[in-house]
Amino acid sequence: MPPSQPIKAARGVRDVMPTERAVWEIAETAAREVARAYGYQEIQTPQIELAALIERGVGQDTDAGGKELYRLVKRGSEELVLRPEATAGVVRAYFQHGLNQGPQPARLFTMGAMFRYNAPQLGRYRQFHQLDVEAIGDASPAYDVECIEIALRWMGALGLRGLRLELNSIGDRKCRPAYIDKLVAYYRPLKDKLHPDCQRRLETNPLRLLDCKEEQCAPFKAGAPRITDNLCEECAAAFAAVKAMLDAAGFEYVLNPYLVRGLDYYTRTVFEILHEALGGAQNSLGGGGRYDGLAAEIGYGDTPAVGFAAGFERVVMMMAEEGEEVIPPPAALVLVVPDGPLFKEAAEVGRLARTTVPTAVDYSSRSLKAKMRAANRLGPRWVAILNADEAERRVVQLKEMAGGGQREVGWDELPALLEAELTG
Ligand code: AMP
Numbered sequence: 001m002p003p004s005q006p007i008k009a010a011r012g013v014r015d016v017m018p019t020e021r022a023v024w025e026i027a028e029t030a031a032r033e034v035a036r037a038y039g040y041q042e043i044q045t046p047q048i049e050l051a052a053l054i055e056r057g058v059g060q061d062t063d064a065g066g067k068e069l070y071r072l073v074k075r076g077s078e079e080l081v082l083r084p085e086a087t088a089g090v091v092r093a094y095f096q097h098g099l100n101q102g103p104q105p106a107r108l109f110t111m112g113a114m115f116r117y118n119a120p121q122l123g124r125y126r127q128f129h130q131l132d133v134e135a136i137g138d139a140s141p142a143y144d145v146e147c148i149e150i151a152l153r154w155m156g157a158l159g160l161r162g163l164r165l166e167l168n169s170i171g172d173r174k175c176r177p178a179y180i181d182k183l184v185a186y187y188r189p190l191k192d193k194l195h196p197d198c199q200r201r202l203e204t205n206p207l208r209l210l211d212c213k214e215e216q217c218a219p220f221k222a223g224a225p226r227i228t229d230n231l232c233e234e235c236a237a238a239f240a241a242v243k244a245m246l247d248a249a250g251f252e253y254v255l256n257p258y259l260v261r262g263l264d265y266y267t268r269t270v271f272e273i274l275h276e277a278l279g280g281a282q283n284s285l286g287g288g289g290r291y292d293g294l295a296a297e298i299g300y301g302d303t304p305a306v307g308f309a310a311g312f313e314r315v316v317m318m319m320a321e322e323g324e325e326v327i328p329p330p331a332a333l334v335l336v337v338p339d340g341p342l343f344k345e346a347a348e349v350g351r352l353a354r355t356t357v358p359t360a361v362d363y364s365s366r367s368l369k370a371k372m373r374a375a376n377r378l379g380p381r382w383v384a385i386l387n388a389d390e391a392e393r394r395v396v397q398l399k400e401m402a403g404g405g406q407r408e409v410g411w412d413e414l415p416a417l418l419e420a421e422l423t424g
Helices: 018-037 051-059 087-096 141-157 176-193 196-204 206-211 215-221 233-249 312-322 343-353 368-378 388-392 411-423
Strands: 048-050 080-082 106-115 127-136 163-169 267-275 284-290 305-311 334-338 359-361 382-386 395-400 406-410
Touching (some): 018 127, 018 141, 018 312, 048 087, 087 106, 087 127, 087 305, 127 141, 141 163, 141 267, 163 233, 176 196, 176 206, 176 215, 196 206, 233 267, 267 305, 284 312, 305 312, 334 343, 334 368, 343 359, 343 382, 343 411, 368 382, 382 388, 388 395, 395 411
Parallel strands (some): 334 359, 334 382
Antiparallel strands (some): 127 305, 163 267, 382 395, 395 406
């Protein structure tokens, strides 16, 4: 039975159609080039992972690892989820395949789909795509800066301007607990005046009080103790080193004492790259930081690491807005148009032409006139027309669509001629 309604895509997902796909390809190619230029290698991890990895590696208290997590219907004994981010999977793979035994840090990048069951809106989807870059196995703050630099270089290479780098340090296991005590002591007497979410955060995750966006809590933020005034010696030195390296390289940044990550395993550097033209709450193109405690959280030895993730949907959106204009190439440069059912012959011409330029063949049963109209809409640079007589003589009429000129060309001459025209 046919369905009563035409079936559309699921809510919160989007199709990337060929015209836009050309822009994505530019973004992907630039990501690979920039990451490789810094010595990062591509890795691909599965989109499904054991629930335990994500629950512990992303945290059940976070949106991405908690209420937004897509859980698969259980088959057999494994509890599986769709990954909401890539870091936990990349770190798992680093240990599982012995990269921890190799040269450190392992410099890795990956690109792919992530899944979060969140409320869809412009710039926020349930399936979205990230570039994810990780340097695993070394604690030097220089790697923090390297990650920031890769993110900025990538976005810059795509023509994005108006980027704002925000930076903070959230300390580590040594200094953060004492800071959190101070923060709680500051907010406790204000509890009744806080938004209900923040009343809860005060008990469960006080650090998150700092990135609360509720107006009702805003007046209290300025008076809150700052973590950067409460760093231990090592964290303060690392933060100073990050800033000094950014300064030396001429990267501008804004210190944002309210930029935090809600999970214990995050340490020291956190950063975010925002775009002034990206509207509303979804103005972040990417973010990252150091997560020295993650490896232990998922059952491996203590291992320092830093990385970032940036969203393709938002980056591509900004490219369209202010990057250079992308004119997508036509589907094919040559269209072979047989006059009549000359399938074998047209296929052979296609095979020959395709050795040098992208070539499509019109196998339809339309009239020649209708095929030429279709060719006009498709927009190839040339059409190669052949009728039965021409097929017999192994020639085509090669017509340049824009110029209108037409000449007879032997099938075997076609590849070299097309190549010469294209490069000449
Ligand atoms: P996060 O992993 O939450 O730190 O996000 C890093 C980047 O991924 C963000 O700055 C966005 O560019 C992108 N991103 C995160 N969530 C979504 C989403 N639901 N839809 C589209 N892009 C997203």
